[in-house]
Amino acid sequence: MNFILYSDVNDRSISLSLGRPEYSYYFVLKAYRPVLESLGRVHVVESTTEIDPLYRQLQLNGEESLFLSFTPPHKTPTHLQCPTICVVAWEFDSVPNESWDNDPQQDWSRTLTRHGRVITLSSHTAQAVRNALGEDFPVLVLPTPLWETFAEVRNQFANVPINPGTTLQTKGCIIDSRVLGLSADGLIAPIVTEPELEPAQPSAPAEPEIVNEAPPLTWCRRLFIVKHYLRQTYREAFRDLLPERLRTLIASLRPERPVVAEPVADAVVEVVVEAPPPQDLHPQACFPQTTELVETRVDGVIYVSVFNPDDGRKNWHQLITAFCWAMRDVEDATLVLKMTQSDLSTYYVEMLTLLSQLSPFACRVVVMHGYLDDQQFARLYGAASFYVNASRCEGLCLPLMEFMACAKPVIAPAHTAMQDYIDDRVAFIVESSQEPAVWPQDTRILFRTLRHRPDWGSLKTAYQNSYRMAKEQPARYQAMSVAASERMRDYCSFTAVQKRLTGFFESAQASEPTPASIAAVAGTASC
Template sequence: MNFILYSDVNDSSISASLGRPEYSYYFVLKAYRPVLESLGRVHVAGSVTDVDVIYRQLLAAGEDSVFLSFTPPQKTPVDLQCPTICVVAWEFDSIPDEQWDDDPRQDWTRMLARHGRVITLSSHTATAIRRAMGEAFPVLVLPTPLWDSFATIRQQHQPMPVNPGTALAIKGCIFDSRTLGLSADALIPTPISPEEQAALAAAIEAARPPPLTFKRRLVIARHYLRLWVLDLGHEQAEPVPRVKFLHNWYWEGIRDLLPDALHGWLQQRWPEVCGAAPVAVIEPAPLDLPDTSSVVETTVEGVVYVSVFNPKDGRKNWHRLISAFCWAFRETPDATLVLKITQNDLASYYSELMTLLAQLTPFACRVVVMHGYLDDAQYARLYQAASFYVNASRCEGLCLPLMEFMSSGKPVIAPDHTAMKDYIDESVAFVVKSSEELTIWPQDTRIIYRTLRHRPDWGSLKDAYENSYRMAKAQPQEYQRMSAAAVERMQHYCAFAPVRKRLAEFFALTAGPTDAAPVTDNASC
């Protein structure tokens, strides 16, 4: 059997793709590949157009093939000659079963019916698909096989509830709440004195444009006439681009001379020129962001909580994850929260993060934010540093970081909904309570509430922080028991052998060698 694989994100584009909605499919493909190689030959297509080329070459040699598309159903083709199966990560209680924007591909039931079967990363996704497609529709639940990849970390490091001190390094930048000097008072505008008010008023007055004398009106008219003439030889980029020069001349040069009645009459008869006044666009001041081109270090110690997420991913609920931590440990200096950010654009979340931390001050606990690229050795240090991993998501399609930290022997704080229901319970986690709430399918441009996600309970999350801290400080044997249970749970759930067995049965293949190649990439899914 030949397996042809494709993902929109590949080895050459992954570094620039962090934060994209589907970039985690790349890591799923990488993790599946060793299992597939134990059952047949693997070919990674550079583009969808390469799939049928590879398929026909193999068919001519008398070999069977199947195309595994690591992209959502609406982006997976249905007109290929090669048999196609979509690998789906989905976190909501229903799949799109209607089309919008005159695009039938948005209806997943139509796309999956054309494929004839599907592979999902969780039983939650499988249930949603069977609810729409019928119980008889072929669905394989195949979690990402990553447990074996953490064998070295498990052998080299015994999980400790209280970290004596671990150095963390990253190519990028690190924000430490203890050195930022944040204060909620800085968010409130400082009252200014009468003298400062007078100086400000004088500066505003000095910045006013000169009076609109007859000569100045001629200058304005000449300016916009010149722009209009210069633009005559260019292709129009807007429906009515050159009228904007006349529009601006009207408002800046003669509008103040006209009575409101005449202006209203002109607006009705010549709206493209005499319509609304031009809106001045005020660009925000550029952020003073740190350099991210060098390797920086910090040391963490005490009871260390780690979370990996993209701040622009609305599922992650990171504001409450941070606020519950800071309230639980307002007077606990040896509690540390390490946030590894999987988003390339620092400016996209910097102000939001700093504002949140400032609003929560003062607090004795420590929050460390790591922005940038972690190589395998640096990621291993992060696994080692953690006492607990924290997830407070509204929904998950799998959550690779949560599974990775559990595979390395870390107990966790997490809800037991959506995909996490497959492997989270009270034996391996401090379970965060949650309730259902209405939401939209994220790709639905109509923004219509059609499905459900979950609302983690903030009080339950705060209690989980406090209870886990008490265990780490006072019950080290119970911590070790939960750590061992997490490793065992992941072994049964996502080790190489059980995943390989499921895959072989799905494709009716004879299992080959059982040795697993290590997968060292890390992701947030």
């Protein structure tokens, strides 16, 4: 059997694709590849136009082929001669079963029916497909095999609840709340403290109380505050309701940093001396350099989260505010945030504003922006006491699974894809409830599906309970740590995934999965 694989993101474009919706599909393809290579030959193509010529060439040699598309169904061709299966990561409770913009391929039920079967990364996605196409539609639930990948990390780093000290490095920059000099005075007008008055003499008449009013807000300060809250409201309330194309357009409107032209040699330059402009009480943010290798040392009870701050589903404002509120009097608690976003300007001011609003707090927040190689990521895995997820919905959540494979207990909700592997044996569960949502690519912005709303109080309590366990119950921490590793071994080890995949392909070969013969294949896949 030959497996032809395609993803919009490849090895050459991955560094430029941070934050794109297709970004995670690249890592799923890489994780699946070793398992597929154990079952046949693997061919990775860079364009869908290469698929059918390769299929016909292999067919002439008497070899069978199957195309696995690591792209969403609306971007997967339906006209190919080569048999096609979509690998789908989906986090909502229903798949698109309508079309819009005169594009019938936006209707996933139509595309998947033409393919005749589908591979999903979670049972949550599988049920959403069955809800649209019927309980008999052939669906394979296949998480990415990654447990063996982290064997070296498990052996290299001792798994302890309180970290004695680890140095973290990245090629980029590190935002550390301990060295920022955070103050809410940077956001609002300072209040002049009233001087203490000397006690009045008994014989003297009582003087009227003197009240010094705060100076009025300048237009500059007003504009700064309004711009911050408008941006925050857009990110938290409206961005996920906009279609992907419109979000991309809005992002493209961000002003770029000015480019200063180099002076031309031997050119006569007229120098005009102007009066310096008035100093802005709230000047534009000066972004730190992101090209140098930087490092910081962390210790104590360390919480880690990896996410794209430009993804509204990640709910990162609550993740930070709940931590700072739960640990505001705790000096040895640290939250390390690894950002999977290449553009620092998309969140830098917003992050500093949020931390300033929360100050003062004794705990520590460390934001790592930049590239981490394998060894630097291994240090991050080893440094963590807990991994934290506060998402509104997940199609799989590879970082969460990776830290669990490194034997790290977690704080996370048990909804969408996470319900396959999260329970109270491995996690402090964050409660949540459902709320209306739109399909991300739906340009009509219509409520057609549901996502989840994590409870902030439950998240804060999870931080407090996990910290208490780390400090006072090391045996319970170790039991949860072992349970997390064992859960990933059973859920996403190479052998477990290979067995599921083999059974699915054997059943498909026994009965060609066309729309007319779907019922003959139904129920044979290991889900």
